[in-house]
Amino acid sequence: MSDVLLKVSGVSVSIPTGQGNVHAVDDAAFSINKHEVFSLIGESGSGKSILGQAIMRLLPPNAVFSGKVELDGTEISALSEKEMQKIRGKTVASIAQNPYLAMNPGIRVGTQVAEPMRAHLGLSKEDAKARTRRALKYFDILPPEVREREYPFQYSGGMLQRAMVAMGTAADPELIIADEPTKGVDVLKRRNIAAIFQKVASEGCAFLLITHDVGFARAMSDRIAVNYCGQIIEIAGKDAFFKEPLHPYSKALLDAVPERGMHPIPGSSPSMIEVPEGCRFHPRCPHKTERCLADPPVVEMARRCVRCWLYA
Amino acid sequence: MIELLKNRQIVLSLIILGGLIFMAIFANVLAPYAYTEKDLQNRLQPPSSDHLFGTDNLGRDILTMVMYGARASLFVGFAVVSVSLAIGVALGVLAGYYGGWLDEIIMRLTDSFLAFPSMFLALAITAFLGQGMKNMMLALIAVEWTVFARVARGSTLDVKTKGYVRAARWIGASNTYVIVKHVLPNIISPVLIMASLGIGNVILAAAGLSFLGLGVQPSTPEWGAMLNAGRTYFTTAPWLMFFPGLFIMMTVLAFNYFGDGLRDALDQKMKNLELEGRF
């Protein structure tokens, strides 16, 4: 058995809108190993979240999907909806960005956390209840006997975030897809989220972190992928990436973080509907040449790859 | 406004409404007979080439009666809604704009009118005022104005919080100026929608009252009154009731369809109007 847990190859997603087709994901290819924390970083609105939804097969109904997603050797992108339901929440679970929106306001938290257990582990009501209490306790939601009977709006933001992680991990998934877990969150809460995620990861759960937060990705991940305008433009091990980012956009992205002097990236993010021809970053790239008007190749190197003409 | 004409629903309902209004206005030209023309030899005739909708118990041509009936029904609908709109909008804007005790009194008054199921209030008023078209219209105004008062008040409160209105008041614009320039234009859309749905509602209620014999008298050509007159013959000569009823439904449907299309086209926020209990 290989170590590869999730393998995404040639995945593209476009979503028709009134203004035209949004090319949210273009030719995405990467894999995540078992127990690995993998981050997909990039600016907001660059199609990262759609990729997460595509893996879960929870795209908007009008989205057009192509490509292949394999989980544990099963091609989940070819499963029927019914078979997929057995995977969701069981093998791969997702944790949404805003717990107040992602939890059902009309159902008690305990019931919501217990749902994946009842659906996937075949637990009886009593067993699920006991397990839910243990889960709440594990994530410091105390006292669980009281908290399980409360509704989401009675929780504080941090506690609800933990409840959501408890819900995501309820059926012991092998992979968790977390979408922008630190968006709009203050420094202290960000640290708390990192701590919970690390706690879950230390038990062997793999993560796909979808985030714009470079610092958070650095603290958490084993490997990093950079997303720009719907394309993955670089994948590398964390240390290698932060030591020496290869793609001009990666460099610019790292220079834009406060610790490195907050240098803004020149130009503005391109439209996702009429994407630039050739290399999508070329209009903003300091190294652009004639050949950048043609699609750049994905250049494979030792344990990393980059989509750029500079390395061809 | 041109945008609205691209909406299929609005265009379709406008065509039907236009046809009905045309029929009402030119009833005297279009109708095959005079509505007073009684032909006792040809009583209760089923629909035929001579009488497309048949004849009634006095031998009158039902198609003719239906055409003249459109006049009465549409007139009642438009008149009641116009007066209700004027009263309701005036009170609603006053309440919303000035607030305080004035708002309190007007809104409690509105609540009290709304506390009566509308048909009962209209019945009670016609019962005491006496029957007839004028009294029926007064009764319908009494139940109809509250809808406009509430919508106008809500929209006024909404506009009042807008920055440009607060700015206008701050730089010393008179209240009249602010109401005419800022408040009224903003409440036009919701009020128009409610008016369209209101006309349908009023026509339905008026027909109901006339049907019960408490509105327009059976001798006048009016759809509800025709249904009332046809009750006795509903098993033997169902066409007496069928055609006037069909026209009431078509007219009400067209107004509702128009109001509904208008709501969809004008603003998504208008969805909230459903909470006012109208369609």
Add this chain to the structure above:
Amino acid sequence: MLKEYFIRRALYLIPVLIFISFMSFSLIYIAPGDPAEIMMTSPSGGYDEAAVEAFRIAHGLDQPFYIQYLNWLKGAVVGDFGYSYMSEQPVFETVLNAFRNTLTLSVLSLAIALVIAIPLGVVSALKHNTVVDDACRFVALFGVSIPNFWQAYLMIIIFSVILHWLPASGFGHGTDISYMILPATVLGTGSAAVMMRMIRSSMLDVMGKEYIQTARGKGLSEKIVIIRHALKNALVPVITVVGLSIGFLLNGSVVVETIFGWSGIGNLVVDSILSHDYMMVQGSVLFVAVIFLLINFFVDLVYVWANPEIRYDRTS
């Protein structure tokens, strides 16, 4: 506390109750002519001077307006609405009995309305912007536009005259359900249409929420997602429409009860008007208004209770 909220809401009813009692009382004064004369005028039109004078003194109609109102209110508060001029029965008892029959019919109509509205509303929302949705919406529009008296006769013709399935009209001692089906269906049609629209938009709103996606992400089947996570939340605002529907049903009862000969309050009011039994009209109208107000008050409380967020928000 929830109790405090209830009390506050109840206190708020008082000015409206005073207003509606005043309106009901003054109805008799909007009539052209003297109340005693109106009261004593027989349906055929004539009246006896001496009887009018006796009536006037007996009912305190020679007193100032506000004294008359207070006297009347004093009685009304304890359920004394006076006596029917026609039957000489106490108005309150007659009204109460009639209302009980109307209530039976209304409950059945409401049930019919919900049975039609929930599936149609849900299907319409789930098939949003398709032919199915358009068809459901048009049916609903049709439902509020069809005159109930016309629909009543059409149904009588089809189900009683042609098919002989159900009795055309009658009361059947108020317990025989076969007499209720036609009137209840006619009454329920309008409410069903309004509810269906409400359920559709509420369901559409809920299906777009993120927590629905979360529920799917947990691997729940679409059926469970819709029933447990969406429908439950979507139906909460529908509670408010039930109050509205009661208004619809009461309005409809006037015509429908008259046609089907159902001894309810709508029938009572129409009969009383036609026989100039003004005490009965006044009593019925006030009674219906108070009941309607209380039902809406109750519905509001249920809404607060059913909505945990508002429940805790308003009480803490």
